[in-house]
Amino acid sequence: MEKVTTSAPSDMPVMQGIKLCKWFGRVAALEDVDITLERGEVVGLVGDNGAGKSTLIKILSGVYRPDSGELRFEGQRVEMDSPRDARRLGIETVYQDLALVETMSIARNFFLGAEPQRRIGLFNLLDTGKMLQATEEMLRDIGITVRSAHQEVSTLSGGERQAIAIGRTMHFGGKILILDEPTSALSVHETNKVLSYINEARNRGLSVIFITHNLYHVYPVADKIIVLEHGRKVGDFRKEETSVEELMDIIVHGIEGDRRTKKVTIP
Secondary structure, eight states, X not given: OOOOOOOOOTTSOSEEXXXXXXXXXXXXXEEEEEEEEOTTOEEEEEOOTTSSHHHHHHHHTTSSOOSEEEEEETTEEEOOSSHHHHHHHTEEEEOTTTTOOTTSBHHHHXXXXXXXXXXXXXXXXXXXXXXXXXXXXXXXXXXXXXSOTTSBGGGSOHHHHHHHHHHHHHHTTOSEEEEESTTTTOOHHHHHHHHHHHHHHHHTTOEEEEEOSOHHHHTTTOSEEEEEETTEEEEEEEGXXXXXXXXXXXXXXXXXXXXXXXXXXXX
16 A cells, blocks of 8 residues: 555545445445544444444455445545555554453553664664653553553453553554444443543544444444444434434334435535
8 A cells, every 4th residue: 555645634534435335245244335534533333233333444444445435544545455554544443352462561562563672782672661651651641540561461451451552542643543342341430431531532633433332332422423234324423413212223123214324425
């Protein structure tokens, strides 16, 4: 993928998917799905199992290429061949298993793959002091205090692990944060903490896609909610236009008449 450099206006969507389609054999996993992500916006992506949520985020994060349709990043068309291409653009995906190395320290996980180094003589060594300081500062910045960034990830709670993943994206200048079921299996207290981290990410200008089965978790933080059903987009609402009860009814029973999805107009 060629590097995309833009001086995009601040009011331009950070990312758009236009009529995205993905087929697996004769099965349509996605059909003509549009998605627009504005700067500093939290988009909830909801739907039942098999709705196409995972396929869509894998296209947005570079795991899959769409069979048709296009992606635009800050106004320019892009083609991503791998998650590495997505990261170069500033798109970070935090999957449910978090991809953290439990036997490593918090700091090592925070800088995994981008470890700072310092040169001593002929050798390049890890700059552990810089890693520890930066990790503790960023986590403290988003409201979490750890005993030490030396602490192994295996000793952390689920909410604290989510904080590391979110903080890492903010530290490395990400523009889009895709969260796959970030509150799954968390306690009420830890869920509320993760939701506060998502609000903090938005306040810092990140755009967030929040994939979940739990409407009560996504609704408080979302600016917009998109509903998928059997690979098609059946709902695209500003939060103030709908309610948890209506969204649940759409997922269970489908949608009719005037509440049919509002089509996104692409200039």
